[in-house]
Amino acid sequence: MTTGESFNPAVVVVAAGRGERAGSPTEGPKQYRLIGGLPVITHTLRTFAAWGGAKAGIVVVIHPDDEALFADAIAHLHAPGAIRFVHGATTRQGSVLRGLSALEKERPSHVMIHDAVRPFFDAALLDRVSAALRSGEDAVLPAVAVADTLKKAGADRTVGATVSREGLYAAQTPQAFRYPVILAAHLKAEGEGRSDFTDDAGIAEWAGLSVKLVDGLAENVKLTYRRDIAMADEKLARNLIADIRTGNGYDVHQLVPGDGVTLCGVKIPHDMALSGHSDADVAFHALTDALLATCGAGDIGDHFPPSDPQWRGAASHIFLAHAAKIVREKGGVILNADVSLIAEAPKVGPHRLAMRQNIAECLGIDLDRCSVKATTNETIGFVGRREGIAAIATASVHYGNI
Template sequence: MGENSKLSCGVIVVAAGRGERAGSHPDGPKQYRSIGGKPVITHTLDAFLKWSPAQDIVVVIHPDDNELFANALVQASDGKARIRTVMGGSTRQQSVLAGLEALAASGITHVLIQDAVRPFVDATLLARIEAALAAGNHAVLPAIAVTDTLKRADSDGNIAGTVPRAGLFGAQTPQAFYFTSILDAHRRAAADGRNDFSDDSAIAEWAGIPVRLIEGAVDNVKLTLRKDIAMADERLSGTALPDVRTGNGYDVHQLVPGDGVTLCGIFLPHDQMLSGHSDADVALHALTDALLATCGAGDIGDHFPPSDPQWKGAASRIFLEHAAQIVRDKGGVIMNADVSLIAEAPKIGPCREEMRKNLADMLGISLDRCSVKATTNEKVGFIGRREGIAAIATATVVYRSPE
């Protein structure tokens, strides 16, 4: 699909389950429990009602839940005319197929399949999925790399071995597909009597559809247990104290004769260059340290020692993206990145917006959360004498409360 092509997407929200592991409750199954003053499913629907490519939203519900769903829909955002319901089957797989069949005549090109009990899907994740579909991928799976050590148990409940976690990911929803491909795969699976697939990407794999992994979102959790619902309610009600952390970083590199400097990943022609083992990007080095500081993960030298020859001339983007992944693996959401450059020359102003865009891309956050500023040292000190460039960076990260 071309870069300027507009996606026409259907959305299937799977809400026919009974949610036994969350226990019984007067509000009904877990998708109808209240968090932040609204049912779980209402929060989920709101995310897609605000997402412009969603042309048609089908909610697959249990036959006993018509009234519960009608009450949940009352509290949803504008655009509810796009929502319709179909009845689900005895398994999730049957319910998804019912949703796909309901969309068969809608003319959509793609479909997103979402668990009703993932109420924290956000616009940033949907934008990543949209971009991956627009790039021509037939199936897109948001996922988070496994960080816990995995153990295999024997029949007696003892450890039978350790499972290497390299290359292992935890799958999330929404999972996105070229519509006709996933509809055909589901129909074939049903015809073959296959009802053992754990999710829709597994059916796509079985059908020979290549599935593209993209970065999921740490906050995009599935509410499974009673405590999950209680924690979600705390988060949305503001009763839990947010774990907001700020980290600072500072770096300086010497200027030597050369043809230009790299700052925030942008090369600026100049009659000097910055001396360093990598590309000497003081801005990204300082911001890397700031991110690592928010979770006590040391500094850039601990992760990328200058004595290691593999980092000679390396792009500092590698360092910053590594620090951002460490933050995410520890449950952090990057809220803000601010870099101040201190230099007599070259001029930063003409490249400021491009630098901000670079930071937003490297960190996976919106442009309005990235700031780049510059000042001179009024010709005072080593910076004033054009012997070096310094950078000060601040990062703000919100971490999930421990379970």
């Protein structure tokens, strides 16, 4: 990176191929075949989205005939609107150029270019590639050393020589570049009628760029043939262990003279009010902590310190939505949210549906996944003396690529 250049990378995912080697055309393009119950491309995009490093956006290059397939594939993702598509060309090289050109308004500092049919990469690989870009490299190629003995044969398939594997590597994706230089290299290749490059690092080499190798990932294989897809499906089926986590949250606020309390975003008329730096919505505060607990993201005070004047009187749905965003950025799917309110008054029952609707809207989940319950403390303790209201919340979240 040049001095003063910010790191603002984008991702281009190439998914416009027809996959002729992956079986009958009636089975559909290989990037939309199911592995582990989801399209291949869904696994690929989910990893990029969970990584969260594509600050300048994710562009997927698709075939014009695949818009419905693509819409179905990204429907399995959270915040699918953050991923956009452009139509590809007749060659991979042409499709990449269209993806790069679609990013010109965003002006990313760097770009990662990845094959949609390589779903088995991880955040650690993306971090290695990013680190090399940040160190100032123009082009970065993840690769693994060739382990097999290599033979060179003639047209008659007779072995003519054994090729030394010393210094030989198998190229993978995502291949990453400073955005302006790889766009210029692609435009130069197009201008000179060159369309025979098999990867983007090859274009970079031809354009005179230095390409830096970083450690690839053995599992980061390209699904080319039908048997590759079948093996990938079997692999995911064997590893289908659900990562479901449960977080708990507790909060309490003091009651003071006032004209009403806010619980789960619903203002309820009352002769008391809850005291707090924000709107003191004890229910949303507890649920915020429960969500943050599922991914080890601290508590509400870490993200919204009460010493910060900007949160004075703030509506607590801001805090809850922020926690939900963190969960999704870490690959989580919110399954359930449950709140128990402990108060002698006011009555919660008449407002329960509105409370559940507020939770569902804020978290982006179905109403039947949201529960609100209330109980008294049988006149015992500070709640029984009507000195405060307490809330206990539980959230269940599914993490992972399944």
